Amino acid sequence: MQDALRQFKANIFQALAHPTRIAIVEVLRDGELPVGVIIERLGVEQANASQHLAVLKAKQIVAYRKEGNQVFYSVRDPLLIEVLDILRRYFQAHLTESMAMLTEMAQSESVVNGAKSL
Amino acid sequence: MQDALRQFKANIFQALAHPTRIAIVEVLRDGELPVGVIIERLGVEQANASQHLAVLKAKQIVAYRKEGNQVFYSVRDPLLIEVLDILRRYFQAHLTESMAMLTEMAQSESVVNGAKSL
DNA sequence: TTCGTATATTCGACAAATCGAATATACGAA
DNA sequence: TTCGTATATTCGATTTGTCGAATATACGAA
Numbered sequence: 001m002q003d004a005l006r007q008f009k010a011n012i013f014q015a016l017a018h019p020t021r022i023a024i025v026e027v028l029r030d031g032e033l034p035v036g037v038i039i040e041r042l043g044v045e046q047a048n049a050s051q052h053l054a055v056l057k058a059k060q061i062v063a064y065r066k067e068g069n070q071v072f073y074s075v076r077d078p079l080l081i082e083v084l085d086i087l088r089r090y091f092q093a094h095l096t097e098s099m100a101m102l103t104e105m106a107q108s109e110s111v112v113n114g115a116k117s118l
Numbered sequence: 119m120q121d122a123l124r125q126f127k128a129n130i131f132q133a134l135a136h137p138t139r140i141a142i143v144e145v146l147r148d149g150e151l152p153v154g155v156i157i158e159r160l161g162v163e164q165a166n167a168s169q170h171l172a173v174l175k176a177k178q179i180v181a182y183r184k185e186g187n188q189v190f191y192s193v194r195d196p197l198l199i200e201v202l203d204i205l206r207r208y209f210q211a212h213l214t215e216s217m218a219m220l221t222e223m224a225q226s227e228s229v230v231n232g233a234k235s236l
Numbered sequence: 237t238t239c240g241t242a243t244a245t246t247c248g249a250c251a252a253a254t255c256g257a258a259t260a261t262a263c264g265a266a
Numbered sequence: 267t268t269c270g271t272a273t274a275t276t277c278g279a280t281t282t283g284t285c286g287a288a289t290a291t292a293c294g295a296a
Contacts, residue, residue, distance in 0.1 A: 006137040006144075008216055009205045013140075017132035018284085019124040026124075035243060045286065050244050055283095060212065069242055069293055079208045083201050087127045090197045097178055098126055136254085153273060163256065168274050173253095187263055187272055238296085245290065253282070260275065266268085 012080075015059035020044060021052050022084065024073075025061065029081055032065065032074035130198075133177035138162060139170050140202065142191075143179065147199055150183065150192035 016022055020042065027033065027041050039049045053073060056062045061080065065072045075081060091098050134140055141160050145151065157167045171191060174180045179198065183190045193199060209216050 003137065004217075005206065005209055006140045008209050009140050009202065010135055010137045012205055012208070013131045014135035014283095017128055017135045019121065019128045022124045022127050022131075036241095046243075047245085047287080048285065051284080054244075060216075066292090071243060077208060077211065079204055079211070083204055084127065086197055086201055086204070087130055088123065090130070090195060091123055091126050093195065093197070094178065099122075132253095154271095164273075165257075165275085166255065169254080172274075184262090189273060240295085241293090243290100243292080245288105247286105247288080249285090251282100251284075254280080256277105256279100258275105258277080260273100262273080263271090265270085 011059055012061070015055055015061050016080075018052065018055075020048070021056055021061075024049075024052060024056060025075055025080060026084065028062065028073060028075045032072040034067075034070040034072050036070065038073065129177055130179070133173055133179050134198075136170065136173075138166070139174055139179075142167075142170060142174060143193055143198060144202065146180065146191060146193045150190040152185075152188040152190050154188065156191065 016025065023042050024038060027038055035049065035053065038053075039046055042049065044052075053062065053064075056073075057064060060076060062073045063076045065074075134143065138160065142156060145156055145159050153167065153171065156171075157164055160167065162170075171180065171182075174191075175182060178194060180191045181194045183192075
């Protein structure tokens with residue numbers, strides 16, 4: 001069913017359609033981590049991190065494992081990391097327009113400061 | 119800037135986080151098409167298609183070209199097609215859970231009817 | 237048990253996405 | 267011009283996502 005597949009893809013994209021969730025996936029790139037460490041590395045509120053993790057869990061992006069007092073999360077399939085890497089290349093390939101786009105989108109907010117260390 | 123890159127990725131994902139927009143990108147896979155044909159192939163409302171195209175255009179996913187009376191759209195970078203293909207593999211790899219997930223998400227609506235012809 | 241830490245869930249306020257209907261614009265043909 | 271077709275934009279209603287604050291749960295240690 002074509003529609004089911006598209007719905008599925010849309011779900012994945014939606015799951016990743018937030019900078020914090022992308023950051024979570026990236027921080028888990030090299031293996032599982034307990035929530036505490038994720039929070040610490042990202043510098044977000046505990047509740048907020050937990051909500052984003054819930055989204056990623058619901059969409060099956062991450063797996064989790066309880067160990068004693070804490071919960072370890074990991075990315076379920078390295079294919080997703082691959083997707084993020086492709087987008088990094090995409091970003092670099094269209095650097096100029098990408099920056100313009102981000103700058104534009106940042107209008108009132110402040111999101112962009114440069115493009116070093118990609 | 120790490121944050122800029124994540125914001126950029128999130129934008130791309132958000133742009134693709136809708137089945138109709140994924141369908142648009144897929145229908146453009148083999149080359150540009152005028153809006154009319156896109157509408158016809160997808161079977162969506164004209165206004166709705168135009169709105170989704172506006173989103174894809176704003177996020178630089180598609181390029182457009184006017185020719186006389188009509189506007190032709192195309193995917194700006196085949197890397198994105200590659201991403202969609204990766205997700206198809208992802209879907210297949212996790213077929214069982216994927217279907218379960220979709221079924222669950224379809225609860226009240228009806229989205230899933232099978233998984234033939236991927 | 238009770239306590240402290242780790243994580244999850246709920247809540248209410250607010251922002252953003254989505255839709256169809258209606259309307260506007262662009263452009264070629266007559 | 268004026269008309270007809272192709273596409274875009276605006277509008278209001280509804281839904282969905284997001285946040286921080288508050289609260290709840292799970293679990294090991296004492």
